[in-house]
Amino acid sequence: MKRLIPVLTVLATALVILTVTNSFAEDRWTSYNTGNSGLAGDSVMAIAIDAHGNKWFGRGGGVSVLRCDGSWRTYNSLVNAIAIDAHGNKWFGTNRGVSVLHPYGRRWTTYNSGNSRLAGDYVNAIGIDGAGNKWFGAGYDGVSVLHPDGSWMTYNTDNSGLADNYVLTIAIEANGNKWFGTTGGVSVLRADGSWTSYNTNNSGLVSNYLLAIAIDTNGNKWFGTYEGGVSVLHSDGSWTTYNTGNSGLVNDTVQAIAIDANGNKWFGTDSDGVSVLTQMPVISVATNKSLYRLGDRMIVEASLENPGPAVTVDIYLGVGLPDGTFLSWPSFAAGLMPAFADFTIPASFSLGPSVIFEMNLPELSAGEYSWFTGLTKPGDISEIVGDIAIAPWQFE
Numbered sequence: 001m002k003r004l005i006p007v008l009t010v011l012a013t014a015l016v017i018l019t020v021t022n023s024f025a026e027d028r029w030t031s032y033n034t035g036n037s038g039l040a041g042d043s044v045m046a047i048a049i050d051a052h053g054n055k056w057f058g059r060g061g062g063v064s065v066l067r068c069d070g071s072w073r074t075y076n077s078l079v080n081a082i083a084i085d086a087h088g089n090k091w092f093g094t095n096r097g098v099s100v101l102h103p104y105g106r107r108w109t110t111y112n113s114g115n116s117r118l119a120g121d122y123v124n125a126i127g128i129d130g131a132g133n134k135w136f137g138a139g140y141d142g143v144s145v146l147h148p149d150g151s152w153m154t155y156n157t158d159n160s161g162l163a164d165n166y167v168l169t170i171a172i173e174a175n176g177n178k179w180f181g182t183t184g185g186v187s188v189l190r191a192d193g194s195w196t197s198y199n200t201n202n203s204g205l206v207s208n209y210l211l212a213i214a215i216d217t218n219g220n221k222w223f224g225t226y227e228g229g230v231s232v233l234h235s236d237g238s239w240t241t242y243n244t245g246n247s248g249l250v251n252d253t254v255q256a257i258a259i260d261a262n263g264n265k266w267f268g269t270d271s272d273g274v275s276v277l278t279q280m281p282v283i284s285v286a287t288n289k290s291l292y293r294l295g296d297r298m299i300v301e302a303s304l305e306n307p308g309p310a311v312t313v314d315i316y317l318g319v320g321l322p323d324g325t326f327l328s329w330p331s332f333a334a335g336l337m338p339a340f341a342d343f344t345i346p347a348s349f350s351l352g353p354s355v356i357f358e359m360n361l362p363e364l365s366a367g368e369y370s371w372f373t374g375l376t377k378p379g380d381i382s383e384i385v386g387d388i389a390i391a392p393w394q395f396e
Helices: 004-020
Strands: 028-032 044-049 055-059 062-066 072-075 081-084 090-094 097-101 108-111 123-128 134-138 143-146 152-155 167-172 178-182 185-189 195-198 210-215 221-225 230-233 239-242 254-259 265-269 274-278 282-287 297-306 311-320 326-328 340-345 349-360 367-377 380-395
Touching: 044 081, 044 265, 055 081, 055 254, 055 265, 081 123, 090 123, 090 134, 097 123, 123 178, 134 167, 178 210, 185 210, 210 265, 221 254, 221 265, 282 349, 282 367, 297 311, 311 380
Parallel strands: 044 254, 123 167, 167 210, 210 254, 282 380
Antiparallel strands: 028 274, 044 055, 055 062, 062 072, 081 090, 090 097, 097 108, 123 134, 134 143, 143 152, 167 178, 178 185, 185 195, 210 221, 221 230, 230 239, 254 265, 265 274, 282 297, 297 349, 311 326, 311 340, 311 367, 367 380
């Protein structure tokens, strides 16, 4: 065990540095293109995932479907957007309106500006809300809504808070908020009828030219942009950007985003196919102060987030002493022992921050201490999973 302590220390230091510089070293990326898969074209403009887990990719020359068994099928027709409703109907946005493929009888229905109140035939985006309303980005003419009763409504810059009439992407939250990606930033129509807009001047958005939006189960918003990569608005209000320079993303023009049941993010790019991000769990630890003296109150909090699929790990948590000794929480016995062994973290899981330790400190040897936490493969401390976090502190 002693020989592993220097190894773990080096790995922890390296991973902390990587985390600070946003290199996303522990995330896993996979790419699909015409050279390594049945994808019929490398310019992917839309992605949707049906109830069976089949992935539907819209592209300039039609639709490619990656079935759950790994096989592929292609439909030949230009498709800008895809959405699947609660009844299994597939809605395809095209340059000639909206076509609907019904699951039973393989019937088709088409809506356009000639036979309906669709504001424009160039349909770039489709979103479907919990009430069954269909929202269509209608070219340069704003957003048209088809209600379940067959009536229509259109929103544009003249009658709403929409930032721009050219709506290229739509995503809808479970709480009813509608997110519209335009060439002028992102506009949000909230359930109470109010509007908010985000752009490069008032947020961490990397570009105002939005091509794709998806919302994960933790409420994080993923924005695909033109030549800027992917910006993420986290539920805590912070922002992160992924691009070809700091991640496995194959192209910085991201035209489509979908998130599967395991939390994997699928990115359709301009000319390089599809990149898939499998995010690893993140565990963190923090103290209420960095310098302590006799009698000071120490409060330690830890948090755990798993944005990706379920994973089984050993969880380590403890204190590093000035002499290099490690004490394992919660017993504080000397040595590295898992606080939770063979622990399964569910998919799309978030916990904390929660207080794990609180007390008035007694007299300690002066020096540099640290709280540490990390995840490893069950039974193998040398196999690091995700990040290792260190919270340094001093006693004098």
